Amino acid sequence: MGKQILVAEDESLVRMDLVLMLQDAGYEVIGEAGDGEKAIELAYQLKPDLIVMDIKMPKMNGLKASQIISKTFNIPILLLTAYSQKEFIDKAKQANIVGYLVKPVSEANLIPAVEIALNQGAKTSEYEKKIELANKKLLDRKTIEKAKGVLMTRFNLGEETAYNKMRQISMNKQMALEKVAKQILLKYGS
Numbered sequence: 001m002g003k004q005i006l007v008a009e010d011e012s013l014v015r016m017d018l019v020l021m022l023q024d025a026g027y028e029v030i031g032e033a034g035d036g037e038k039a040i041e042l043a044y045q046l047k048p049d050l051i052v053m054d055i056k057m058p059k060m061n062g063l064k065a066s067q068i069i070s071k072t073f074n075i076p077i078l079l080l081t082a083y084s085q086k087e088f089i090d091k092a093k094q095a096n097i098v099g100y101l102v103k104p105v106s107e108a109n110l111i112p113a114v115e116i117a118l119n120q121g122a123k124t125s126e127y128e129k130k131i132e133l134a135n136k137k138l139l140d141r142k143t144i145e146k147a148k149g150v151l152m153t154r155f156n157l158g159e160e161t162a163y164n165k166m167r168q169i170s171m172n173k174q175m176a177l178e179k180v181a182k183q184i185l186l187k188y189g190s
C-alpha cells in the first residue's frame with residue numbers, strides 16, 4: 001500500500017508542484033490544505049502517514065498547526081521553510097516534527113526527506129506499540145495476582161490451587177487468563 005501524505009501549503013503553485021513530485025515518487029496524496037486550520041481538520045479526518053507542511057500560512061502557521069495535531073496524533077511532520085524563518089526552526093524541535101526543508105523544494109531533496117520522515121514515524125509507532133504491550137502485560141499480571149489473592153481469601157485456597165483454578169476456568173471457557181481474573185474481581189472482589 002502506498003504511503004498516504006497530506007500536503008499543507010498556501011501557495012497553490014508550490015502546492016501543486018509538491019503534490020506532483022510526491023505522486024511521481026509513488027506516494028498517495030490524500031489531502032491538500034491551503035492554511036493551518038484546514039491542515040488540522042484534514043489531519044484529523046484522514047490520518048495520513050505523513051504531513052508535508054509549510055510554516056508560513058494564513059489563519060494559522062504550520063508550527064502551531066503541528067503542535068495541535070501532535071497533541072492527538074503521532075503523525076510525523078516535515079516542515080517547509082524559507083531561509084529567513086530560521087528562528088522558527090529552533091522552536092520546531094518539539095512535537096512530531098521529523099525534519100524541515102528549505103524552499104525552493106526540489107524532487108532531489110523532497111523525496112529522500114519524505115522517506116526518512118516516514119521511516120522515523122514507523123519506528124516511533126512500533127516503539128509505542130511495544131511500550132503499550134509491556135504496560136498491558138504488567139497490568140494483566142497485577143490483575144491476575146489480585147484475583148488469585150481474592151480466591152485464596154474467599155475460598156480458603158492455597159496459592160497454587162487458586163492459580164490452577166483460574167487456569168482451569170480459562171481453558172474451559174477458552175477465555176484469556178486476565179479476563180477470568182477480571183470476572184473474579186467483579187464477582188468476588190472488594
Ligand SMILES: [Mg+2]
Pocket residue numbers: 009010011054055056057
Ligand atoms: Mg507559505
